[in-house]
Amino acid sequence: MARFRETVRTLLRERLLDAAYELVAERGFDKLRMAHIAGAVGVSRQTLYSEFPSREAVGEALFQRELERCLVGIQAALDGHRDDLREAVTAAVDFTLTLAARNPLVRAMLTSARDDGLLPYLTTRSQTAFTTASAMADGYVAEAWPAVDPVARGLAVDTAVRLTASHIVQAAGSPRESADRIADVFLRIALSTGKETLTS
Numbered sequence: 001m002a003r004f005r006e007t008v009r010t011l012l013r014e015r016l017l018d019a020a021y022e023l024v025a026e027r028g029f030d031k032l033r034m035a036h037i038a039g040a041v042g043v044s045r046q047t048l049y050s051e052f053p054s055r056e057a058v059g060e061a062l063f064q065r066e067l068e069r070c071l072v073g074i075q076a077a078l079d080g081h082r083d084d085l086r087e088a089v090t091a092a093v094d095f096t097l098t099l100a101a102r103n104p105l106v107r108a109m110l111t112s113a114r115d116d117g118l119l120p121y122l123t124t125r126s127q128t129a130f131t132t133a134s135a136m137a138d139g140y141v142a143e144a145w146p147a148v149d150p151v152a153r154g155l156a157v158d159t160a161v162r163l164t165a166s167h168i169v170q171a172a173g174s175p176r177e178s179a180d181r182i183a184d185v186f187l188r189i190a191l192s193t194g195k196e197t198l199t200s
Helices: 002-027 034-041 045-051 055-079 085-102 104-111 127-144 150-169 175-190
Strands: none
Touching (some): 002 055, 085 104, 085 127, 085 150, 085 175, 127 150, 150 175
C-alpha cells in the first residue's frame, strides 16, 4: 500500500509539473500562478501546495527535471563518439545548445525580467547545475579517455560547461558553430600536456 501511495504521488507530481511547463511555455514564468496549475490538473490548491510549497519551488523542480533530461541526452551524444574525443564534445555541446534553443522553459528563463523568475537558475543560482553537469562530463571523459591528464581534464570540462551555459544565455552563432569552437577550446586545454591521444 505504501508503494502504491508513493507511485500515485509521483504521478501527481509529474502531472503538476507537466501542467506548469505548458503554462510557462504559453505565458512565461512571471505570469504563472499556483491556482492555474491546480486548475489545469483538476486538484485543489491544498493538494498542489502539499507537493510544491511555492511558485519558486515549482520553478526549481521544472529546472531540475529539464536538467536531468538534458544530461540523458548529453550521455547519448557522448556515447555516439567514444572513439573520437573532439567529436564527442562537439556532439554533446551541439545537443545541449540545440535543445536549449528549442525548449520553451529555457526561453522563459531568458525572457524573465524579475530576480525571482527562472533566469537565476542559469546565472546566479546555477552552481548546482554546473556541479552536476561537470561531474557527469568529468567522469565520462575519465572513463572513456583515461590517458587525459586529470588536472587538464577537470579544467577543460569546467571551461566547456561554463562556455556552453554562456552560449545558452547569449548565442554567438548556430549551435553547431558554437559547439565546434567550444570543442576546440576543450581539446586545447585537455591535451595541453602533449601526451594524450584523441582516441580511447
